[in-house]
Structures are given as structure tokens and as C-alpha cells.
Amino acid sequence: MMDTGEQAMNPGGLSVSVVVFRPDPAQLTQTLATLAEAISCLRRDTPVPVAVYLVDNGGLPDVVADVSRLTQSGASCAVIAGQGNVGYGRGHNLAIDQxxxxxHLVLNPDIDLDAQALAEALTFLAAHPEAGLLAPRIGEDGGGLQYLCRRYPTVLDLFARGFLPARWRKPFARRLAAYEMRDVINERDIVWDPPIISGCFMLFRTDVLKRLKGFDERYFLYFxxxxxxxxxxxxxxxxxxPAVRVQHHGGGAARKGFAHIKMFAASAFKFFGRFGWKWL
Incomplete structure (x- = not known):
């Protein structure tokens, strides 16, 4: 493990974990640059300590310049490597354990943060001690809103949304809108207790995350x-x-090839086996 900068490990701090596996170098650099800017904005008024963990599941490019930018923002930075491709959740758990x-922020390497995102998020959590997990407003490449808060899915919902061409989804539009919480998620309103939020940006109170023992490592990827x-x-x-704003550049399993479809199906089977099958 490589460690640079002063360790940001006092009880008032923020830690961030980013798991990478053969990332797009330009996108990773952009993500880390926006993270560094958000950290600078967060620390401008309150010098809260921040620690960033880059978890290398394989194929981490040269990040010397990115690490330098993070340390200049006031964060410490550690690279966790040597474990191989242990999966998304287990990779994050390596950082969560430390x-x-x-x-603690679970962050994808395909997320761009608004400069005020971390400051807005921590201000909200400080004012609402009942909140243990925060989801942001997630934008898509075209500037629109991605509806990544979800109600409990059915097998049909997952199949229609993930694998049907857009023109074939029209008969399922109403049920998919309900699944994606389009009736309540918008650009303005705080929404309490969405059943499911996206793993691309999950900001936890660390004590809650520790009590949950992090991610269930039986899922290699998806769910x-x-x-x-x-x-x-x-x-x-x-x-x-929604005042906490990020942009997401990710794509679905069906667009990533057959290996991802297999992983998606295997993880869906584990998920429904644990929480209950809901077909239609």
C-alpha cells in the first residue's frame, strides 16, 4: 500500500474509496480531479481531514499526478493493491476496514462531482443525525436526471429495463417509472427512505457502514x-x-457483453434468494 500526505483519520473526517478494474484513464483522471476540487471546497471553511483510498483490482494506470492533485487539496491518499480482482464490494471493504x-463515501471511477457536492452532503448529514446513508442527484451525460433510486424490483422490471431495446420497453413504461421512483424523485425535493440507491455514490455514516459490515462479498459485481x-x-x-450533485458516465450490463450479463444474472439470483423473489 502506498500512502502519501498526512493521514486523515480523526473522528470528524471523511474517507473515500474508489475501486478500479481496468478503468478508462482519462475518465479516472477526471473523476479524481473533480473529487480533489470537491475536497478543496469542503476544506475551505472547515479543515476536515480527508483520506482517499484507491483500490486497484487490476489495471490501475499511472496516478502520480492524480495523487498529487488530491494531496494538494488537503487529502491523504493510499493505493491498496496486490489483492487481484476481488470484486467491487470486497474491494471497497478493504478500504472500509481501514x-x-x-x-465514508463509496465512489465509482466514472463519477464527476460538483465542486460543492461534499460540502453540501456533509452539511446535510450534520443537520440530520437520523440519516445514515445519502444519495445525490445523479445527472447523465446529456444533462438530464438519472433515476437511480429504486423501489424493490421484480424480475420482469430488471429484464425489461436492462435487456430490452428502448422501442420494446414502451409497454412497460408505467411499471418501469414506478420502479425508478419517477413519481417522487426530482431536481428539488428531498426524499426520505428510498428503498434502494445506486452504488456509484453512497455516502454513509461510517459507524452505520461498519455495523453493516460493509458490502456482502458474495456479490462479485452487481446488486x-x-x-x-x-x-x-x-x-x-x-x-x-438533490442539492448534492454528481454526473454519472456508466453503462448497463447488457451493453458490456455476455460476461457481464452472466455476472448480472448470478448476482440477481443471490439477491432475490436473500430478500425474496418477486416475478411480476
């Missing part, structure tokens, strides 16, 4: 965020806060 901060979201409700409230 975190002793007040808050680990669904699982963790549902379990989080047992300990704290989950909240969607």
Missing part, C-alpha cells in the same frame, strides 16, 4: 448496492438530497 472517519441499501434501513434512514 476507515475511522465519521463519514451489492441493492443488498447494502436494503440492510441500511435496519439501522438508519436513507435520504435522496
Amino acid at each position: 476507515a475511522t472517519s465519521a463519514y 451489492e448496492d441493492y443488498d447494502l441499501s436494503l440492510r441500511a434501513h435496519e439501522l438508519a434512514r436513507v435520504v435522496y438530497v
Whole structure:
């Protein structure tokens, strides 16, 4: 493990974990640059300590310049490597196990943060001690809103949304809108207790995350965020806060090839086996 900068590990701090596996170098650099800017804005008024963990599941490019930018923002930065491709959830758990901060952010390497995103998020959590997990407003490449808060899915919902061409989804439009919570998720309103939020940006109180023992490592990829979201409700409230803004550049399993479809199906089977099958 490589460690640079002063360790940001007092109880008032923020820790961030980013798991990478053969990332797009330009996108990773952009994500880390926006993270560094958000950290600078967060620390401008309150010098809260921040620790960033880059978890290398394989193929991490040269990040010397990115690490330098993060340390200049006031964060410490550690690279966790040598474990091989252990999966998304288990990779984050390697960092979560080390975190002793007040808050921990699970962050995808394809997310761009608004400069004020971390400051807005921590201000909200400080004012709402009942909130243990926060989801942001997630934008898409075209500037529109991605509806990544979810109600409990049916097998049909997942199949229609993930694998049907857009023109074939029209008969399922109403049920997919309900699944994606389009009736309540918008650009303005705080929404308490969405059942499921996206793993691309999950900001936890670290004590809640530790009590949950992080991600369930039986999921290699996909549905680990669904699982963790549902379990989080047992300990704290989950909240969607649109003032916290990020942009997501990710894509679905069906667009990534057959290997991802197989992983998606295997994880869906584990998920429904644990929480209950709902077909239609």
C-alpha cells in the first residue's frame, strides 16, 4: 500500500474509496480531479481531514499526478493493491476496514462531482443525525436526471429495463417509472427512505457502514448496492438530497457483453434468494 500526505483519520473526517478494474484513464483522471476540487471546497471553511483510498483490482494506470492533485487539496491518499480482482464490494471493504472517519463515501471511477457536492452532503448529514446513508442527484451525460433510486424490483422490471431495446420497453413504461421512483424523485425535493440507491455514490455514516459490515462479498459485481441499501434501513434512514450533485458516465450490463450479463444474472439470483423473489 502506498500512502502519501498526512493521514486523515480523526473522528470528524471523511474517507473515500474508489475501486478500479481496468478503468478508462482519462475518465479516472477526471473523476479524481473533480473529487480533489470537491475536497478543496469542503476544506475551505472547515479543515476536515480527508483520506482517499484507491483500490486497484487490476489495471490501475499511472496516478502520480492524480495523487498529487488530491494531496494538494488537503487529502491523504493510499493505493491498496496486490489483492487481484476481488470484486467491487470486497474491494471497497478493504478500504472500509481501514476507515475511522465519521463519514465514508463509496465512489465509482466514472463519477464527476460538483465542486460543492461534499460540502453540501456533509452539511446535510450534520443537520440530520437520523440519516445514515445519502444519495445525490445523479445527472447523465446529456444533462438530464438519472433515476437511480429504486423501489424493490421484480424480475420482469430488471429484464425489461436492462435487456430490452428502448422501442420494446414502451409497454412497460408505467411499471418501469414506478420502479425508478419517477413519481417522487426530482431536481428539488428531498426524499426520505428510498428503498434502494445506486452504488456509484453512497455516502454513509461510517459507524452505520461498519455495523453493516460493509458490502456482502458474495456479490462479485452487481446488486451489492441493492443488498447494502436494503440492510441500511435496519439501522438508519436513507435520504435522496438533490442539492448534492454528481454526473454519472456508466453503462448497463447488457451493453458490456455476455460476461457481464452472466455476472448480472448470478448476482440477481443471490439477491432475490436473500430478500425474496418477486416475478411480476
